[in-house]
Amino acid sequence: xxxxxxxxKYLFRKEGQNVTLSCxxxxxxxxxxxxxxxxxxxxxxxxxxxxxxxxxxxxxxEGYSVSREKKESFPLTVTSAQKNPTAFYLCxxxxxxxxxxxxxxxxxxRLSIL
Amino acid sequence: EDxxxxxxxxxVVHEGDTVTLNxxxxxxxxxxxxxxxxxxxxPTFLFMLTSSGIEKKSGRLSSILDKKELSSILNxxxxxTGDSAIYLCAASNDYKLSFGAGTTVTVRA
Numbered sequence: 001x002x003x004x005x006x007x008x009k010y011l012f013r014k015e016g017q018n019v020t021l022s023c024x025x026x027x028x029x030x031x032x033x034x035x036x037x038x039x040x041x042x043x044x045x046x047x048x049x050x051x052x053x054x055x056x057x058x059x060x061x062e063g064y065s066v067s068r069e070k071k072e073s074f075p076l077t078v079t080s081a082q083k084n085p086t087a088f089y090l091c092x093x094x095x096x097x098x099x100x101x102x103x104x105x106x107x108x109x110r111l112s113i114l
Numbered sequence: 115e116d117x118x119x120x121x122x123x124x125x126v127v128h129e130g131d132t133v134t135l136n137x138x139x140x141x142x143x144x145x146x147x148x149x150x151x152x153x154x155x156x157p158t159f160l161f162m163l164t165s166s167g168i169e170k171k172s173g174r175l176s177s178i179l180d181k182k183e184l185s186s187i188l189n190x191x192x193x194x195t196g197d198s199a200i201y202l203c204a205a206s207n208d209y210k211l212s213f214g215a216g217t218t219v220t221v222r223a
Contacts, residue, residue, distance in 0.1 A: 044213070097209060100146065
């Protein structure tokens with residue numbers, strides 16, 4: 001089945017630790033996105049990538065890093081510089097990053113501080 | 115700064131009631147308005163609206179965009195307990211979506 005797979009579903013981070021969230025898609029989409037969702041708030045864009053080997057900062061990129069070495073993969077690293085990492089992280093994709101196509105989402109990763 | 119505001123933030127209805135959710139937006143280079151339903155995990159796509167005044171329907175759900183008023187509504191008729199969810203509105207410009215905080219709908223049997 002085509003879709004977006006995020007792993008792990010739950011992740012715990014210790015102080016000073018970097019953690020990496022995985023996002024893989026088999027939809028052959030060019031564009032991929034990372035969002036953060038906090039209770040009572042909408043989704044906020046962290047990073048996005050419209051093509052392999054290229055990515056752009058979103059609205060809240062500080063404390064996060066990404067890579068896009070393969071079309072199907074867009075991992076997100078939450079670094080120790082992100083002081084409030086507890087949130088629900090959602091990965092999304094669409095065909096070519098244009099606004100005339102909806103973004104489709106993975107099931108998310110819930111990150112907590114130990 | 116791009117802004118999307120949804121109202122109400124939450125509501126509780128009984129099965130069979132009709133629900134109207136509101137979304138207003140201020141987005142530079144606006145292209146389209148999207149509605150998503152989020153239960154426990156992934157938001158699932160409901161509608162994309164680009165033209166003003168044209169209603170989109172899917173079963174008991176319908177939505178319409180008013181570009182003059184910079185707003186959209188999502189209607190759910192004959193609500194069922196399975197409609198309980200967070201409904202997210204998002205406005206797109208050339209390359210990104212800006213989301214509202216969502217409306218939490220609870221449908222009681």
